[in-house]
Amino acid sequence: MDALLILTGIVLTLVAWVWLASLAWRQSVGVFVLALLLPWLTLFLRGFKLLPRLLLVMGLVAAGSGLYLLQRDQPERFAALISGQWMATPEASVQGQMLGQVFNPERVYWQGQTLIFEERSGERLRRALSLEFSQVPMLLEDSLIERLPGDQGGWPELVLQWHAGALEAPGLRRIADEYSLSLQFIPDPGQQSAQVRIHLHLPVSHATWLNGEATLVPVPDWLRQLGQKARQPAPEPATTELAQPARQAMADRSWQPFSVLGLVDEPDPFLGQPLRLTTWSGRVYEGRLREVSESRRLVLALPQGPNQVDLHFHPLDVRSLEVLSSP
Template sequence: MEALLILAGAVLLVLGWVWLVISAIRLSVGRMLFALLAAPLTLLVRGRGYPVWPRLLLLLGILGILLGATQLYQHQPERLDQLLSGRWAVSASAASDLQGTIMGQPFAPERIVWRGEDLVFEEGPADRVRRALTIRFGAAQDLLREPTIERLPSDDGAWPELILQWYTGALSAPGLRKVTEGYSLSLDLAEPVDGRVEGRIHLHLPTIYSTWLTGRIELSSAPAWLQERVKTEQLEQLELHKVAEQAAADATKEKNPPLQWQELSLLALMDEPQLFSGSRVRLTTWSGRTHLGIFKELSEEERLILAQARGPHQIELHFHMLDIRKVEARNDL
């Protein structure tokens, strides 16, 4: 509304100015030059021969600009500062990558930061935030373990909490609203590169909130949870590579007797597990997956425990007997 008033006022001002200059051609050269260079000042003079209608357009244009600027100052003073300082074009360009609305108000975040478990989007000076949208993952930390965070209104499970903050005017208190579910969220962050993180976000709230945010985002520093997730993924890839190398080595050794695999009886394992404790075994499940490791023991729940080395640490895999198709041991052990 404010922009429309300013634009309409500017159009009326230009039309009235041009009309006044054309009408002043029949007057003296001095009066025509006065109309050309300072048309708004003709509103203050009388009896100089200037027509009424062009000056009325000038007046309406000036009033429209002043009214629009007043409302813009009340609702979005930082926009007025940018307009008066000539930085409006830069602001529009920056907002093209990430933009949206909060409670119906235009929202173009200027800062995107992680604060603990919160993803925060802020607009306005650092010491006077005009609008902000915060996505809190404190109650939905499991979502941070996935490469892409997706939530749809029909999804079950934990939801990040949304905090909406907006400013309604110079004489009004800031607005605050919490949304705990029922919205759509897609957040995709790439792996950090030189400490910076890029990604995209698409957020849409129900119509009653008049709030959405979409576009590319960039973080100057990677949050701790993302660094931990990348490290875990790298360790898993390394372990898979080691398992593949070990399987290839085992396949090579199988070609050279007596280093061969010998199938064990599951009943024997269950009756006398201590006889096989510490043996290197190869376990195959009914789903077709193969696991290599050291047989340790049977758990209290009668599950077979297989130990695997992962870097400086050791993990234990537990298998239900009904899930095991066969267990093999090296006959050289």
Template structure:
């Protein structure tokens, strides 16, 4: 509605401007130039020969657009800030992250570690439009090394996710919390003094409508980056007894080959090792349009599909079909 008022007012204004200029051709040169270059000034010049209907239409267009801008400021202050600041022309380039937050577009331009909290915030000026905070207060054991990987079904304390979004000046901000059941992969690497490159893949359950992916370079380096703790080696997944046929042994699979020709591997038993050292064994069911590898893993009497981003896969092995 706001956009229609603003655009409609602009169209009315342009039509009135053309009308005013055409009807002012017989006036002295000075008055004609005013109508041609400064049409709004004609609203203050009375009894100069300017067309009254054209000036009334000009004023109507201005009032319609002003009403649209006022409504935009009241209902969607973040879009108003973008309009005033001109950021609707150029998108922020200081962050390569993008995704959705509660089904709204989410492009964080303020990413930082603040103690045990990882903050993703999308700002318009000084106003925070949307934010996602990962709180590691209850999962400090994850803060070590250079990568953090979580998949649904993993045990142990999970970081709490806090989602906030703002829809208008007259509405209360939205707030949701989640303390497990999502997929998250963070890979960090020091980039010279005082900077850290972070690869982010975050996917929440469908009812949250939230995902975030991309690469960003942030200022500062977490104190825990590169440190390690005494963690027992992960136990390999139990394997079925080796078949006597040589063709049934595990064979190394190139990630690029899988992405190029997924139909050759779909349906095969697969053993996958992530960059964090975790190992998963299941059946390869698909490669999604956004190049994620889908693996079906047994969960008791059921089967659960997990998705892995190619950059998180260190090793991939498959058993050929019989």
């Protein structure tokens, strides 16, 4: 709707402009120059027909309404339009799955207190994944947000939306907690945009994950304020330990560094074996290798009380990997 209003407004304004300029040509050179350079001033002058001036008013109102709707609903496209960046930015590289279906959002933006990833087909929304921070604004006090199953404190609510087609009702699912999230905002020096890095994995029953990096335009106010401050120190490494019997069994064994790519290429000898994995954010995880997925991600099984949690790690997110040596 906003694009249609803007296009209609431009067409009506151009038609009225040419019409008013042709009428002014018959009067005098001064009036012609005025109508050519400042056509809206002809609304207050005599000697011009009502219809072209009415077209000019309609065109300005339509274009203004379209710009207002664009700024309200799609602020990143409005900022790109005003700055002259009319072509789609190629930096966005986010991919994943939503409920078992391929999810490749091409639009990432911040609205209110919500980060939204959208996949569209033309003007029709196909799938959207939103992270709502309205109930946990304290998480926005840092540009790095990390949550793991079992963590204490508030969680951003995760909202999944999908539209299968005109004959089916839209779908909606909300997940309050117990998923794995690593979300980092990196403002550019000019504060005009920011890079967003996300690694999101839901429990297996949801068949949903999202990884990648995208450009966020414009920069949210809270992130703009953080951009002027020194980044807070990273939290102390949180180590998820194995169960007590497993720790006792490994007491006489030592950890040895191992190649991440070597493990990805030949995982079979290490399936079910204890691993210690350290990410670039400083977190340390100890668990057993369950598998290397088809997308070449390490799946680490960690005990969580009476249950088990599977965490997925991209090889590029792993700073170091260690295996237990033989006793």
